[in-house]
Amino acid sequence: MSALLEVAAVSVSFDGFKAINNLSFEISGAELRAIIGPNGAGKTTFMDIVTGKTRPDTGAVTWGEDNVSLLRLSEAQIARLGIGRKFQRPTVFEDQSVFDNLLMALKKPRSPFAAIFYRRDEPDTERIHALAAEIGLTDQLTRKSGELSHGQKQWLEIGMLLAQDPKLLLVDEPAAGMTVAERAHTTKLLREAAKTRAVVVVEHDMEFVRQLGCKVTVLHEGSVLAEGSLDHVTSDERVIEVYLGR
Numbered sequence: 001m002s003a004l005l006e007v008a009a010v011s012v013s014f015d016g017f018k019a020i021n022n023l024s025f026e027i028s029g030a031e032l033r034a035i036i037g038p039n040g041a042g043k044t045t046f047m048d049i050v051t052g053k054t055r056p057d058t059g060a061v062t063w064g065e066d067n068v069s070l071l072r073l074s075e076a077q078i079a080r081l082g083i084g085r086k087f088q089r090p091t092v093f094e095d096q097s098v099f100d101n102l103l104m105a106l107k108k109p110r111s112p113f114a115a116i117f118y119r120r121d122e123p124d125t126e127r128i129h130a131l132a133a134e135i136g137l138t139d140q141l142t143r144k145s146g147e148l149s150h151g152q153k154q155w156l157e158i159g160m161l162l163a164q165d166p167k168l169l170l171v172d173e174p175a176a177g178m179t180v181a182e183r184a185h186t187t188k189l190l191r192e193a194a195k196t197r198a199v200v201v202v203e204h205d206m207e208f209v210r211q212l213g214c215k216v217t218v219l220h221e222g223s224v225l226a227e228g229s230l231d232h233v234t235s236d237e238r239v240i241e242v243y244l245g246r
Contacts, residue, residue: 002028002065003026003027003028004026004027004028004029004063004064004167004168004198005026005027005050005061005062005063005168005198006026006060006061006062006063006067007023007024007025007026007046007049007050007059007060007061008024008059008060008061008062009022009023009024009058009059009060010022010023010024010049010056010058010059010060010061011023011056011057011058011059011222012045012049012054012055012056012057013057018221018222019040019042019045019222020042020045020046020049020056020222020223021042021221021222021223022059022222022223023042023046023059023219023222023223023224024059024223024224025217025224025227027168027198027200028198029167029197029198030194030195030196030197030198031194031198031199031214031215032190032191032194032198032199032201032212032214032215033198033199033200033201033214033215033216033217034200034201034202034203034209034212034214034215034216034217034230035200035201035202035203035216035217035218035219036202036203036204036206036209036216036217036218036219036233036243037218037219037220037225037243038220038242038243040221041219041220041221041222042219042221042222042223043202043219044172044202045222046219047085047170047172047200047202049061050070050078050083050168050170051075051078051079051083051085051170052070052073052074052075052077052078053075055071056071063081063083064081064167068081070083079164081167082164082165082166082167082168083166083167083168083170084161084162084164084166084168084169084170085161085169085170085171085172086154086157086158086161086169086170086171086172086174087172088172088173088176090150090153090154090156090157091157092145092148092153092156092157092160093145094144094145094146095144095145095146096144096145097141097142097143097144097145098132098137098140098141098142098143098145098148098156099128099132099141099142101145101156101159101160102128102131102132102156102159102160102163103124103128104160105159105160105161105163105164106124106127106128106163106164127163128141128163129141131159131162131163132159134159134162134189134192134193135155135156135158135159135162135189136155136185136189137152137155137156137159140152149182150177150178150182151177151178151179151182151183151185151186152182154174154178154182154186155185155186155189158171158174158189158190158193162193166197167197167198168197168198168199168200169193169197169198169199169200170200170202171190171199171200171201171202172202173202173203173204173205174186174190174201174203175203175205175208176204176205183208183211184211186208187208187211187212190212191212191213194214206230206234209230210230215227215228215229216228216229216230216232216233218233218236218239218243220238220239220242220243225238225239225242225243226238226239
């Protein structure tokens with residue numbers, strides 16, 4: 001299978017500090033991948049580069065079968081290609097209901113004309129109910145989003161991203177601040193989403209990564225230190241030295 005996303009020899013420096021250093025790796029079309037590593041390893045910068053927030057000094061980032069260069073595109077253009085990103089803190093419209101949050105996120109023409117004349121139809125309503133079932137919020141659809149628990153807000157934001165039907169979902173530390181039950185549901189949600197798209201999870205929590213049961217990429221000083229199953233990378237002497245400790 002050809003790569004959905006390929007990062008090749010990418011480097012970027014901030015005030016002389018090399019945040020990403022000759023980074024190369026790829027993600028295929030339907031896979032779940034965890035990215036781990038110590039603070040300052042380049043995990044967030046990697047996501048910033050893929051989503052167009054940061055431009056690298058050197059290297060290439062290509063997307064899809066046509067090998068489109070993401071480095072020539074704006075953040076909005078990259079999002080329209082099918083790359084969605086969820087930040088660590090959930091950002092939902094707290095005064096709006098769960099239903100309306102999902103409705104606003106649906107993949108629709110975004111021109112002012114289209115927005116003015118939009119009328120919700122039956123397929124849209126069915127899609128919202130399907131998304132709510134997928135993220136486990138069917139019984140919360142009429143509630144204001146601000147009333148949800150932390151975990152539920154995280155699921156709603158994932159649902160809002162899924163409403164855009166992305167081909168790649170970048171998720172930053174989804175398990176942070178969650179209860180045990182919420183973490184289990186989040187694991188299930190991400191694994192299910194990865195059956196039809198690529199899902200990349202940046203995470204510190206090793207137990208959560210173990211539950212995901214996926215390929216793991218370890219970053220250190222801006223480049224790939226090790227890659228493979230969690231058991232494989234956590235038994236690597238270099239990973240133990242720089243990240244896990246003895």
